[in-house]
Amino acid sequence: MRNKFLPLVLMSTITIGSFLFNTARAEEPVSLTIDIEIPQIQVAEYHRPYVAMWLANERQQAVADLGVWYDIALANQEGEKWLKDIRQWWRRSGRTLSFPVDGVSGATRAPGTHQVTFHDIAADGTKFSELPAGKYFLHIEAAREVGGREMLSFPIQLPLQETLVVEQTGETELGLVSATFTRM
Amino acid sequence: MKKRILLTLPILLLAATPEAMAHRAWLLPSSTVLASDQPWVTIDAAISNEIFHLDYRPMGTSSLQVAGPEGSSPELTNTFTGKFRSHLDLQLAESGTYKVYTASHGLNARWVDENGERGGYPQRGQQGTTEGLQAAIPENTQELTISEFSRRIETFMTSGAPDDHALEPTGKGLELNPITHPNDLFSGETATFQLLIDGEPAVGAEIEIIPGNTRYRDTQEQITTVTDGEGMLNVTWPQAGMYWFNATYTDNQAVAPATQRRGSYTATLEVLPE
Numbered sequence: 001m002r003n004k005f006l007p008l009v010l011m012s013t014i015t016i017g018s019f020l021f022n023t024a025r026a027e028e029p030v031s032l033t034i035d036i037e038i039p040q041i042q043v044a045e046y047h048r049p050y051v052a053m054w055l056a057n058e059r060q061q062a063v064a065d066l067g068v069w070y071d072i073a074l075a076n077q078e079g080e081k082w083l084k085d086i087r088q089w090w091r092r093s094g095r096t097l098s099f100p101v102d103g104v105s106g107a108t109r110a111p112g113t114h115q116v117t118f119h120d121i122a123a124d125g126t127k128f129s130e131l132p133a134g135k136y137f138l139h140i141e142a143a144r145e146v147g148g149r150e151m152l153s154f155p156i157q158l159p160l161q162e163t164l165v166v167e168q169t170g171e172t173e174l175g176l177v178s179a180t181f182t183r184m
Numbered sequence: 185m186k187k188r189i190l191l192t193l194p195i196l197l198l199a200a201t202p203e204a205m206a207h208r209a210w211l212l213p214s215s216t217v218l219a220s221d222q223p224w225v226t227i228d229a230a231i232s233n234e235i236f237h238l239d240y241r242p243m244g245t246s247s248l249q250v251a252g253p254e255g256s257s258p259e260l261t262n263t264f265t266g267k268f269r270s271h272l273d274l275q276l277a278e279s280g281t282y283k284v285y286t287a288s289h290g291l292n293a294r295w296v297d298e299n300g301e302r303g304g305y306p307q308r309g310q311q312g313t314t315e316g317l318q319a320a321i322p323e324n325t326q327e328l329t330i331s332e333f334s335r336r337i338e339t340f341m342t343s344g345a346p347d348d349h350a351l352e353p354t355g356k357g358l359e360l361n362p363i364t365h366p367n368d369l370f371s372g373e374t375a376t377f378q379l380l381i382d383g384e385p386a387v388g389a390e391i392e393i394i395p396g397n398t399r400y401r402d403t404q405e406q407i408t409t410v411t412d413g414e415g416m417l418n419v420t421w422p423q424a425g426m427y428w429f430n431a432t433y434t435d436n437q438a439v440a441p442a443t444q445r446r447g448s449y450t451a452t453l454e455v456l457p458e
Contacts, residue, residue, distance in 0.1 A: 081220040087456055090219065091368065096345045 028159045029120035029184040030128040034066070036140060037175030040111040047145040048108035049173055050082060052089035055122065058135040062093035064122035065104045066138075072100055072107055085143040088151055113176070120184060133159055138166075142173040150174050156181060207231045207240055209450060210428055211248075211284055211339040216367050216454040218343045222277050225341050226262075227284055230269040235428045236396040236452075238268035243337075245270045247288065251350035253280025260284065276343035281367060283350040285338035289357045291317050291442055296327040318441075332442040334358050339452040342367035355383035358433050358447025363416070369455040371424045378415045379431050381447055385415030389433040389447075393419055396426040424457040 038049060053066040068089070071079025080099050084090045099105060104123045120128050136158055141151040150173035154166045160183050167178035212228040229243035242265045252258040255278065262273040276282055290312055293305045305320035306312030321328065334357025340350075346365045353359045360366075364375035379386035393407040411417050411431075421427075431449040438445040 077221055081218075081223065084217050084219040087217075088458075090217070091370075094219070095217075095342075 025130060025132055025159075027129055030158070030160055031117070031119050031180075031182045031184050032066075032128065032138075033115060033117045033180045033182075034138075034140070035113055035115050035176070035178045036109075037113045037177065038109055038111045038142075039170070039173070039175040041144075041147070043147065045146050047147070048110060049142040049144040049147070050086050050108065051140065051142045052086045052094065053116070053138070053140045054089060054093055055126075055128075055131075056092060056137045056139060057132075058137075060092060060137070062089075063131060063136070064126035064128070065093055065097075065101070065124040066118065067106055067116060067123050068094065068101070068104055069106045069108045072105055082143070082145060085145075085149065086141050087143070087149065088139065089141050128158070131158055138179055140174065140177050142170070144173055148172045152177050154179055207233060208235060208428060208430070209243055209337050210236065210452050211243075211286075211337060212236055212426065212452055213284070213339050213341050213454075216339075216341050217456065218276060218341065220343075222275055223343050224273055224275050227260075227272050227274060227339070228269045229272065232268075234399040235394050236426060237399045240268070242266060242268060242270040243286075245272065247286040248272065248284060249286065250274060250282060250284050252276070252282045253278050253347050254349045256280070256282075258282055274341070276341060279344035280347040281340060281342045281350050281365070283338055283340050285336060287334070287336040287338075287354075287357060289332070289334035291330060292333055293317055293321055293328065293330045295321060295325040295329070297322040298324040298326065300326070329444055330438075330442045331444040331446050332438040333445075334447045336448070337450045340366040353380050353383060355380075357382065358386060358389070358431060358449040360431075360449060360451060361415075366451065366453055369421060369453055370458050371421045371455055372458050374418050374420045376416060376418050379411050379417070379433065379449065380415060381433055381435070381445065385413075386411055386431070386433045386447070387413055387415055389415065389417075389431045389449075391417055391419075392430045394428045394430075395423065396428065421455040424455050427453045427455060429453050 050070045052068040054062050055064040057063050070083055083094050136156050138154040138156060139151060143149040150170050152168045152170055152174055160181050164181040167176060169176045209231045214226045230238055231243055232238060232240045245263050245265060248260060250258045250260050258274060260272045260274055264271045291314060292312060295303050297303060305317050336357055336359060346367050351362055353361050359380045361378040361380050363378060369375050379389040389411040391409045394404055398404055407419060409417050429451045433447040435445050
């Protein structure tokens, strides 16, 4: 019986929420594919960059974590010490999390292009289709030990009107980054 | 002999000018925003002319204290005092915001006696008492100012998510009530702070904010402002770096026998790049 009622309760909560705050929701499931190029960098001491990707709302509040690549294998969680250097992500999301984060934490990646895909469900479990309609930013931030830091940001609008392909090329720590948002 | 006097004289004069009092006291943390489990920070405590440059003398450590998030019991360790700085370590054992500080308050007096001699109590670097003050003031003074003073120097560090427990004002002396969290400062953004005197808005407090490393430039590049009718001020950080934040406040709302209330507040704030 309880299980049957729960969706009803949730539904009515959402209805009240929508009524009070006039927050229409994106509703359409969205598939997101991100290709991230980690550039080859010729330096005496090279470490793979720490990379974080997340979705933020118009006020820059993180609404969905899409991944954080860091030195997860170091002894005594030593690798976590440098997470703060992905500083916008640390401020907006990282500092409130406890590590490792299931589904979000991952190992650093070698130079080359890496692809991640989300079928409406972000790495942290957030459903794109449940986000309120509005303006969002997809942020990709990279910080490299004894190197630099760079962030690329893509403004997007939910609900999605049509397939959206966006790309930017970083200048230092990121190569070509492209993101494809598709209605499922 | 004559030569020696000539040499000493300018130095004595210099010591009496206000510029000689411009030494700045500060606590400089190695990091202010930290990740990982139970991170450590190291803190320099010194008094200098150039901001964050060790050019004068160490700050005493006996009055340094630390506050942390609710339920934490942080301790300052590895305390050491050298020629130019004192040093201490702090482990941020719980997630949240920590504050290392020194705060003092009391009475002091300045006078000109019947013979025109200037005097004061307590002596520089000494701790005064009300009884001592009353005993020290001469019978017949031409001028006498008794001030209630407060002095606070602090800095902030956060492990993980910031919280406000350590930032609660005590209601005593000149204090910062940070509207913007002091470990959430970014270049190009505007921070809002309130200054409080004995728990009430400190209206008209004079604020001076100086970016660190003054040694490597020709000008102080200070930002000066005055708190508004609610004791509030806004500052837009021109660049990332460590900043020396200083507020001074004076009014005549003191409790007798004091006639003047004076407060000095100093904080070291780190502003991160956007």
